[in-house]
Amino acid sequence: MTTARAHTNIALIKYWGKRDSQLILPYTSSISMTLDEFYTDTQVVFDAALTADELYLDGTKRDVTKVATVLELVRQQAHESRFARVTSTNHVPETAGLASSASAFAALTMAASAAAGLKLSHTQLSRLARRGSGSASRSVDGGFVIWHRGTDDQSSFAEPIREQPTLPLAMVVVMVSGKKKSQTSRQGMAQTVATSPFYPAFVEQNQAAIEPMLHALATDDLATIGRLTEQSSFQMHAAIMAGNPPFSYFEPETLTAWHMVQTLRDQGIPAYATMDAGPNVKILTTQPHVDTILKALEPEFAGRLTVAH
Ligand code: PMV
Numbered sequence: 001m002t003t004a005r006a007h008t009n010i011a012l013i014k015y016w017g018k019r020d021s022q023l024i025l026p027y028t029s030s031i032s033m034t035l036d037e038f039y040t041d042t043q044v045v046f047d048a049a050l051t052a053d054e055l056y057l058d059g060t061k062r063d064v065t066k067v068a069t070v071l072e073l074v075r076q077q078a079h080e081s082r083f084a085r086v087t088s089t090n091h092v093p094e095t096a097g098l099a100s101s102a103s104a105f106a107a108l109t110m111a112a113s114a115a116a117g118l119k120l121s122h123t124q125l126s127r128l129a130r131r132g133s134g135s136a137s138r139s140v141d142g143g144f145v146i147w148h149r150g151t152d153d154q155s156s157f158a159e160p161i162r163e164q165p166t167l168p169l170a171m172v173v174v175m176v177s178g179k180k181k182s183q184t185s186r187q188g189m190a191q192t193v194a195t196s197p198f199y200p201a202f203v204e205q206n207q208a209a210i211e212p213m214l215h216a217l218a219t220d221d222l223a224t225i226g227r228l229t230e231q232s233s234f235q236m237h238a239a240i241m242a243g244n245p246p247f248s249y250f251e252p253e254t255l256t257a258w259h260m261v262q263t264l265r266d267q268g269i270p271a272y273a274t275m276d277a278g279p280n281v282k283i284l285t286t287q288p289h290v291d292t293i294l295k296a297l298e299p300e301f302a303g304r305l306t307v308a309h
Contacts, residue, residue: 008103
């Protein structure tokens with residue numbers, strides 16, 4: 001039996017769209033910030049007494065379909081024939097409205113491969129986690145991580161960026177809605193790639209932002225980190241909205257929060273918004289400005305604000 005812990009991550013330069021949905025190879029590279037406080041602990045045991053894989057998430061038995069791919073790949077690599085019992089606990093506050101699939105699949109990959117006796121490098125773990133959920137490839141390591149898009153299974157993996165920022169970066173997470181998303185990221189990506197005339201422009205712009213973002217992080221250039229973060233998110237959402245049928249993850253309060261971010265910025269506070277496959281807004285800033293941002297958002301979003309690093 002093995003236990004592993006993996007942390008959630010938020011993409012600054014987004015991943016949106018697969019050019020190979022079997023292998024989960026993305027059209028663009030992406031860069032993320034790992035959140036130290038939020039993580040998933042997962043325990044895996046391969047047991048000859050089991051007649052099927054089992055998944056217990058936060059104490060409740062769940063459908064195993066989602067974890068089957070990773071377990072199957074581990075079994076193949078390790079020549080393991082037994083089924084597995086997976087027990088997972090999410091340490092991500094529900095009020096944060098953060099997706100936990102990245103930390104969940106990374107922890108599952110690390111625990112399952114170790115339980116099966118495989119000794120995998122971080123690169124191999126990242127490649128395997130990628131098969132569960134793309135963003136999970138970026139949750140094997142901490143800090144600021146780049147997922148190289150690569151051209152095949154071997155070359156598409158994530159690793160910590162070489163020059164980490166020294167800025168005390170922080171995220172204020174605004175929970176606009178705790179409801180289940182209207183479209184999963186998998187469905188949303190497939191629709192954008194297949195139908196959005198803006199998708200090729202997103203791919204070009206997003207890939208072109210990778211080098212400038214690495215440079216901005218290495219030089220602690222907060223204004224550029226923030227601008228590129230906001231741009232990647234808005235370009236992703238623009239491509240999503242331009243799909244057929246038209247669709248958006250935004251809710252009215254998503255824009256309310258974003259307007260507040262703009263107002264703060266007009267007042268000289270470094271605050272930059274990023275949104276994923278849901279309506280919640282993550283505000284990138286540095287620690288000294290967190291209280292000001294919380295105070296400004298409190299009247300509208302009391303009880304729905306979480307700070308993460
Ligand atoms: O890998 P998934 O299915 O969790 O997709 C992640 C998609 C975004 O969160 C919107 C962007 C990203 O890079 O994390």
